[in-house]
Amino acid sequence: MALRKILIHPDPRLKKAADPVSAVNDDIRRLADDMLETMYDAPGIGLAAPQVAMMHRMLVMDCTKEDDATPAPMVLINPQITWSSEERSVYDEGCLSIPEQYAEVERPAEVEVEWMGLDGQTTRERFDGLWATCVQHEIDHLDGKLFIDYLKPLKRQMITRKMQKLKREMARG
Ligand SMILES: [Zn+2]
Numbered sequence: 001m002a003l004r005k006i007l008i009h010p011d012p013r014l015k016k017a018a019d020p021v022s023a024v025n026d027d028i029r030r031l032a033d034d035m036l037e038t039m040y041d042a043p044g045i046g047l048a049a050p051q052v053a054m055m056h057r058m059l060v061m062d063c064t065k066e067d068d069a070t071p072a073p074m075v076l077i078n079p080q081i082t083w084s085s086e087e088r089s090v091y092d093e094g095c096l097s098i099p100e101q102y103a104e105v106e107r108p109a110e111v112e113v114e115w116m117g118l119d120g121q122t123t124r125e126r127f128d129g130l131w132a133t134c135v136q137h138e139i140d141h142l143d144g145k146l147f148i149d150y151l152k153p154l155k156r157q158m159i160t161r162k163m164q165k166l167k168r169e170m171a172r173g
Contacts, residue, residue: 001037004052008170009098009163015144018048018055021077024120028058032075032118035060040071044096046134048141051097059138063130079115079139082124084108091133093147099166101159105150107136 007014021028031054039047039060046061058077064070089109094102111132114124127135137147148156 001033003041004034004038006038006042006051006096007053008167009146010160013050013053013055014097014146016050016055017144018050018057018142020057024077024116024118028056028077029118031056032058032060036073042096046138047096048138050141057142059142061134061138063134065130075118076113076115077117079113079135081111081136081139082114083112085110089133091130093133093137095147098146098148098159098163101162103147103151103155105147107133111136
């Protein structure tokens with residue numbers, strides 16, 4: 001396993017739709033392992049492949065919150081939302097590609113998602129609470145959409161300018 005470099009917004013790769021995964025092979029299995037390691041190391045609760053510059057429709061997540069809880073790593077390949085609740089919920093969202101910036105985003109409170117697992121099998125499951133927000137946030141990444149795209153233009157521009165400044169500072173070292 002290896003840590004992958006997480007792209008920081010703004011980056012054209014974060015704005016592009018990713019390609020469906022046609023088959024689970026060794027490259028995909030290795031990428032899933034690396035993405036989980038990178039997510040836990042960050043630390044974060046979700047990571048989509050485009051965030052590590054791999055334009056595949058796959059994501060990893062683990063929204064178990066308690067420090068002593070058993071990790072529940074999930075790998076979702078070609079995930080699709082098949083149902084969303086009318087009830088909505090608001091979470092203060094953040095993103096590993098937009099470090100230290102948080103904003104409230106409203107989304108369906110519950111979703112049903114269908115995906116392919118690393119074993120090639122199709123699974124369908126309902127998510128609620130933080131898991132529902134997280135899976136929708138990560139699926140957005142696969143369509144080139146960021147949580148700041150839900151914010152008012154002024155707030156979005158403010159965050160983008162902060163990230164441009166952060167990237168300049170990172171480039172200088
Ligand atoms: Zn994100």
